[in-house]
Amino acid sequence: MFEQYNKVQQAVLETTLHLIIDKELQATSMSLIAKVSGVSTGNIYHYFSSKEDIINELYKAIVRFNGEFVMKDMNKANSILTQFRKVWRNLIELGIKYPKGFRFIEQYSFSPYIYEQSKLEAYRDGWCGPLEKLYQQAIEEGVFVRLQPQMMVQMHYGSIVYLLKSHQQDMLELTDDVADQAILFCWNAVIQEKGWND
């Protein structure tokens, strides 16, 4: 997740992620990060300029990771349906395999603690843009109803996020079948004619 950083930075970022998810931001003190990560406070400040800097670096790294994960194995040569299923499957896989990173972005993407600059970089490296293009294409080809692609993407994303939240809270067993069904729901919501068109 943090391959682009050195060992010390990795230890700090990984520790911070775990602590913030388990204990909240306010309970995640620098001294605790130092103790758990095994990096002295002095050395942390050698690699990060402040606590805010750690959180923002964490945010940017996870956004980048999540973006690549969701967009992996995407091939524009495939049908819209195939691409559609792939991207939402990827998101579900991400939420299951990396729940802490996923939850961190969910919790902090609207937080004042994250600099606007970080949010801009997040948009640049994220998957929102590419996905909106796919939806736009689907509209133009008459597969999807003619409405704002941004709105559809956001609503579908919300659906999957809450599906994953239910899963993380043990309210729901998120099997492959359930995931497929969820993606079919999203598909049915916006297509001109109901049913998988293949």
Add this chain to the structure above:
Amino acid sequence: MFEQYNKVQQAVLETTLHLIIDKELQATSMSLIAKVSGVSTGNIYHYFSSKEDIINELYKAIVRFNGEFVMKDMNKANSILTQFRKVWRNLIELGIKYPKGFRFIEQYSFSPYIYEQSKLEAYRDGWCGPLEKLYQQAIEEGVFVRLQPQMMVQMHYGSIVYLLKSHQQDMLELTDDVADQAILFCWNAVIQEKGWND
């Protein structure tokens, strides 16, 4: 929103809500709450046992308010479609009229800062249960596909939440037409046959 509390408690709760949404929990100190609310710190501790207590009281009050708001004007005599539209319209109206309370619940419903006890009370006073019953009925009557109602409710809720988030971030103009279209998306996602059945 906080009619069940006295004036001092109301001032504290309202101030805390605004500060937490604008500045984060960690930047919302007791002294700041005191200064902005016009209630001295000593007096705050006369009415609340701790900062955690304030946050949890806030949480419970807003959950209760939101629950009543979303469930207002619901009539079981109406058709499933009518009830379906009403409840999601109510949620959208809530998100537009009371964005801070809405965001607070979104941000803190998974937070360790909220006691399990508060979350239990939230479920009791919330609208999740009643809505799942409506979905269950829709399944039994063959209107919805035969799948876990909880999953459908969660996904629909997620859709609307992200629709509202887009609106709050000025990414989307949430007119009545857009709201109607969004609810139609949710409906189409789970019905046996596509289209409003009236």
Add this chain to the structure above:
DNA sequence: ATGATTAGAACGATCGTTCGATCTAATCAT
């Protein structure tokens, strides 16, 4: 030997909380 890293003391600031003093208004005794 040199730069990286350590542990942890020290800093001022601020945190959540406490506490005794003061104010208010209702109740009591006469």
Add this chain to the structure above:
DNA sequence: ATGATTAGATCGAACGATCGTTCTAATCAT
């Protein structure tokens, strides 16, 4: 009716703890 008494509302200074951050001096790795 009036002064004494009282319960509780309100205040803000003060407390000890902890925060993020800096600094020092010792130790480690190469």
